[in-house]
Amino acid sequence: MNPFSLTFGKEPVNAISRDKQMNEIVEGFVSDNPEFHACMITGVRGSGKTVMLTEVSAEIGGNKDWIVAELSPERDMLLALAAELSNRKELLQVFRDAKINLSFLGLGLEIDSEPPITDVVVALDRMLGRLTDKGKKVLVAVDEAVPNAHVREFASQFQIYIRKGYDVFLLMTGLYQNVYDLQNQETLTFLYRAPKFEMGPLNRALVARQYQRVFDIPKDEAAAMARVVQGYPYAYQVLGYLCYKRQLPYAEVLDEFDAYLAEYVYEKIWSELSGKDRDVVDAMAAAESGKVGDIRGLAGMSSGEFSVYRDRLLKRGLVASDGFGYLRFTLPRFGEFAKSAY
Numbered sequence: 001m002n003p004f005s006l007t008f009g010k011e012p013v014n015a016i017s018r019d020k021q022m023n024e025i026v027e028g029f030v031s032d033n034p035e036f037h038a039c040m041i042t043g044v045r046g047s048g049k050t051v052m053l054t055e056v057s058a059e060i061g062g063n064k065d066w067i068v069a070e071l072s073p074e075r076d077m078l079l080a081l082a083a084e085l086s087n088r089k090e091l092l093q094v095f096r097d098a099k100i101n102l103s104f105l106g107l108g109l110e111i112d113s114e115p116p117i118t119d120v121v122v123a124l125d126r127m128l129g130r131l132t133d134k135g136k137k138v139l140v141a142v143d144e145a146v147p148n149a150h151v152r153e154f155a156s157q158f159q160i161y162i163r164k165g166y167d168v169f170l171l172m173t174g175l176y177q178n179v180y181d182l183q184n185q186e187t188l189t190f191l192y193r194a195p196k197f198e199m200g201p202l203n204r205a206l207v208a209r210q211y212q213r214v215f216d217i218p219k220d221e222a223a224a225m226a227r228v229v230q231g232y233p234y235a236y237q238v239l240g241y242l243c244y245k246r247q248l249p250y251a252e253v254l255d256e257f258d259a260y261l262a263e264y265v266y267e268k269i270w271s272e273l274s275g276k277d278r279d280v281v282d283a284m285a286a287a288e289s290g291k292v293g294d295i296r297g298l299a300g301m302s303s304g305e306f307s308v309y310r311d312r313l314l315k316r317g318l319v320a321s322d323g324f325g326y327l328r329f330t331l332p333r334f335g336e337f338a339k340s341a342y
């Protein structure tokens with residue numbers, strides 16, 4: 001079976017360790033005196049946000065005092081959380097003892113002697129308060145958060161539960177722009193302070209070692225493959241997948257590699273760029289030197305205008321600045337893609 005996978009969001013069998021970041025997130029939540037109650041995982045498409053969220057959730061969920069609930073940002077999240085908690089067999093008695101009647105909300109838990117709670121905000125307040133009293137901690141995980149009404153409503157209520165001292169925690173992933181927009185919602189100050197973990201490139205030496213092991217190839221060949229993928233997780237999977245499937249050296253699958261990246265990631269990214277963003281990308285692709293001065297000249301922009309678009313690309317994680325006065329693409333062969341797309 002091919003040890004590489006092209007499926008987004010699936011935990012790969014040959015994952016390259018991001019233990020340092022994972023531990024920082026896990027420790028930040030679980031220590032007796034938690035460093036934060038909310039944190040965000042960000043990065044470009046295919047950078048491994050979902051995989052990280054899944055790993056952190058599994059790690060924390062393995063602890064008996066923790067309840068991990070993954071919620072979709074596309075539905076009523078408060079109700080979904082109440083439903084999720086009330087569905088846990090091990091919690092049923094806790095809520096029953098607290099006489100929390102959820103029958104009105106359609107969540108089953110009926111208590112004859114108590115009137116049903118009619119507001120989900122109140123219900124959750126009592127449920128989370130009770131869980132905190134019982135030493136239980138709740139982590140809510142939200143993949144692909146967007147600044148929509150569901151997420152805003154949930155986060156603003158969650159902020160209140162945190163303020164009340166409940167042991168509730170929030171982990172969200174999102175593309176840069178969405179995380180940025182969420183963090184800058186005036187009413188969600190706790191998100192503004194929430195630390196961001198950026199899914200940067202995978203360790204190049206680890207990538208090479210993994211290729212070397214799977215394909216049984218010389219070290220320099222594996223290193224060359226690692227150079228091609230530039231630590232970008234999706235590219236690491238695609239290149240491995242193709243070499244394995246075709247049983248060819250990497251140099252002979254590069255066209256197909258480009259086609260996969262284009263179809264599954266780059267075209268989408270391209271479609272989200274404005275005309276001026278594209279002008280800068282194209283100028284970057286054309287300027288061999290990578291020097292800001294050369295790129296700006298090719299783009300034909302004033303330095304004020306140029307810096308606006310450069311910053312936009314930096315913020316999206318598409319471009320990195322290597323030392324003073326140089327720019328490069330973070331995604332492998334993105335320049336080649338841009339030349340043909342422009």
Ligand SMILES: Nc1ncnc2c1ncn2[C@@H]1O[C@H](COP(=O)(O)OP(=O)(O)OP(=O)(O)O)[C@@H](O)[C@H]1O
Pocket residue numbers: 005006007008009010011012014015016017018043044045046047048049050051052144202233234235236237
């Ligand atoms: N640590 C890792 N080591 C190796 N491969 C990884 C790692 N993390 C993710 N991948 C691979 O990279 C690809 C993208 O991962 P994932 O779906 O988590 O990205 P994402 O950032 O959630 O993307 P999107 O923004 O599209 O949701 C998947 O094929 C996955 O198997």
Ligand SMILES: [Mg+2]
Pocket residue numbers: 008009049050051143144
């Ligand atoms: Mg994802």
